[in-house]
Amino acid sequence: MTSITPATAASPGRAAASEARKQRIRDAALTLFSRFGLRGASLDAIADQAGVSKTNLLYYFPSKEKLYVSVLQQILETWLEPMRAIDADQPPEAAIGHYIRFKVELSRDHVQASRLFCLEMIQGAPLLKEELRNHLRALVEEKSKVIEGWIASGSLLPVDPHHLIYLLWGTTQHYADFAVQIEAISGRTLADPDFFEATVDNIQRIVLGGLLPRTNRDA
Amino acid sequence: MTSITPATAASPGRAAASEARKQRIRDAALTLFSRFGLRGASLDAIADQAGVSKTNLLYYFPSKEKLYVSVLQQILETWLEPMRAIDADQPPEAAIGHYIRFKVELSRDHVQASRLFCLEMIQGAPLLKEELRNHLRALVEEKSKVIEGWIASGSLLPVDPHHLIYLLWGTTQHYADFAVQIEAISGRTLADPDFFEATVDNIQRIVLGGLLPRTNRDA
DNA sequence: GTCTATAATATGATAGAC
DNA sequence: GTCTATCATATTATAGAC
Numbered sequence: 142m143t144s145i146t147p148a149t150a151a152s153p154g155r156a157a158a159s160e161a162r163k164q165r166i167r168d169a170a171l172t173l174f175s176r177f178g179l180r181g182a183s184l185d186a187i188a189d190q191a192g193v194s195k196t197n198l199l200y201y202f203p204s205k206e207k208l209y210v211s212v213l214q215q216i217l218e219t220w221l222e223p224m225r226a227i228d229a230d231q232p233p234e235a236a237i238g239h240y241i242r243f244k245v246e247l248s249r250d251h252v253q254a255s256r257l258f259c260l261e262m263i264q265g266a267p268l269l270k271e272e273l274r275n276h277l278r279a280l281v282e283e284k285s286k287v288i289e290g291w292i293a294s295g296s297l298l299p300v301d302p303h304h305l306i307y308l309l310w311g312t313t314q315h316y317a318d319f320a321v322q323i324e325a326i327s328g329r330t331l332a333d334p335d336f337f338e339a340t341v342d343n344i345q346r347i348v349l350g351g352l353l354p355r356t357n358r359d360a
Numbered sequence: 361m362t363s364i365t366p367a368t369a370a371s372p373g374r375a376a377a378s379e380a381r382k383q384r385i386r387d388a389a390l391t392l393f394s395r396f397g398l399r400g401a402s403l404d405a406i407a408d409q410a411g412v413s414k415t416n417l418l419y420y421f422p423s424k425e426k427l428y429v430s431v432l433q434q435i436l437e438t439w440l441e442p443m444r445a446i447d448a449d450q451p452p453e454a455a456i457g458h459y460i461r462f463k464v465e466l467s468r469d470h471v472q473a474s475r476l477f478c479l480e481m482i483q484g485a486p487l488l489k490e491e492l493r494n495h496l497r498a499l500v501e502e503k504s505k506v507i508e509g510w511i512a513s514g515s516l517l518p519v520d521p522h523h524l525i526y527l528l529w530g531t532t533q534h535y536a537d538f539a540v541q542i543e544a545i546s547g548r549t550l551a552d553p554d555f556f557e558a559t560v561d562n563i564q565r566i567v568l569g570g571l572l573p574r575t576n577r578d579a
Numbered sequence: 580g581t582c583t584a585t586a587a588t589a590t591g592a593t594a595g596a597c
Numbered sequence: 598g599t600c601t602a603t604c605a606t607a608t609t610a611t612a613g614a615c
Contacts, residue, residue: 159598176483180400183590195591197599205591234572256482259537263475264395266540273544281545298571303546304562305571311534312527318478319530321485325492326500327522343523351570352517352524353453378580402608416581418610 163201166191170212175257178264179209210268213261216254217272223247227284233291234349237309241348242341244313249331255317281306312344382420385410389431394476397483398428429487432480435473436491442466443499448506452516453568455506456528460567461560463532468550474536500525531563 169191173182184205188195202208223243227236248255261269285302292299316323316331323329329336388410392401403424407414421427442462446455467474480488504521511518535542535550542548548555 178397178400178479181397184592185590194600196593196601199592200598203592237571259478259482260397262538262541263478266544270540270544273541277541278545295573298565298569298573300566300571301558301562304559305566307534307538307542308531308563308566311530311532311538313530315526315530315533319481319526321489322481322492322496323526325485325489326497339520340523343520344527346517347519347524347527347570348566349570349572350517351566351568351572352456352519353568353570354514354517355574403610404608413582414609415583415611419580422610424609 159201162193166193166198166201166208167212167215170208171216171253171257174209174212175253175260178260179205212257213268216258217269219247219251219254220258221277221280224280224284227287229287229290233288233297236287237349238345240309241313241344244309245316245331245337245341245344248313248315248317249337252317252320255314259314259318308348312348316340378420381412385412385417385420385427386431386434389427390435390472390476393428393431394472394479397479398424432476432487435477436488438466438470438473439477440496440499443503446503446506448509452507452510456568457564460528460532460563463528464535464550464556464560464563467532467534467536468556471536471539474533478533478537528567531567535559 166187170182170187172190173187176182184195184198187208188198191198198208202211223240226243227240229236231239266273281303284306288297288300288302288305291297320330327336331337331340385406389401389406391409392406395401403414403417406427407417410417417427421430442459445462446459448455450458485492500522503525507516507519507521507524510516539549546555550556550559
């Protein structure tokens, strides 16, 4: 009986144990891919980090590229989340302020994911290009309409929504991808609660309020 | 006589020809390192791109890592330039506006350099860390004083100079490092003059003027 | 300075025992 | 499902002729 049943369904704990091991491998892969890229990370090193043999790794993921894609797809889910949370019903000050905090949290809690995403972009995103052109593009268009609505109602100064979004992305992700540089200069990381709050506060202040005092802006 | 003279000084054109070939190799290396990283790019591919044999490449650069360092060092020069240009004697609106334009130009004209720099940061900057902690840190401190001077004189609203600098770096570099994503969404690149101007203009407007209308800010 | 071997190793992936 | 070989290839680097 059990011999013709798929192994993953043979006993209750089997499927879960298998998935747990796959996840361990994915986690190890994220660590190494995010540091050395697809080519630069070796299956040997990934298997080692995951605590499994290289052959065993290849049993769960039939090729290096399949493993890479599997890791990337998990990241994309996490990555689109903050964007979806932008709410048209909130006033822009709250919505954008929230979004900034959410993204800085992501840079603090998912450094490796941010970096792997960045690596993939730098290399031309051969595996995500289509996903970007469809899924992400549609999401950006949707949120751009929200921003345009705010501008039309006078609650936001005129700005190109795309460039605003790029500025928010670039600024927040910088704290994950360039953490080494920031630490070399400021001597602190987002793991430090004070530095985290200062980061969120300064970005919010610059983006929402700008740098020039009102007297200058009346000219 | 000529046999004891270094080859590079034997005849007038020799040294120049040698340096020209080295530069061709460095250019090819930049192209491939910026796409695949130090480990991901092979000497074979670099030599091929440069139009020389792999053995010949290794004659000019004795190891892969030496070649990589040589490329990185050239980049660092270019990279610090815009920062130095920040002038305390200018009003902040002009100085920061200028800096933004300068950096976006860099993202347009030195895409590969920007990406290699980003790759190196992501990997923990093993080769630049010391340089960052000394040289760059000192430069940032110097310019932070300038920014603090503007704030003290009331020509700039209060902001942490470090976070302002990180925001400017992150925002402008994003257009080079994430060009694929931007093209997938906006369908345009900085090579398009209209898009370039719109980019500069929007960043300047957000950073200097902020997004909230004055009526909101009086609350 | 440039080339043809070639050494020495790392790496992705498979075969087959258990 | 997991392991021990092992293959096939790619890759950095060197030796030595010209």
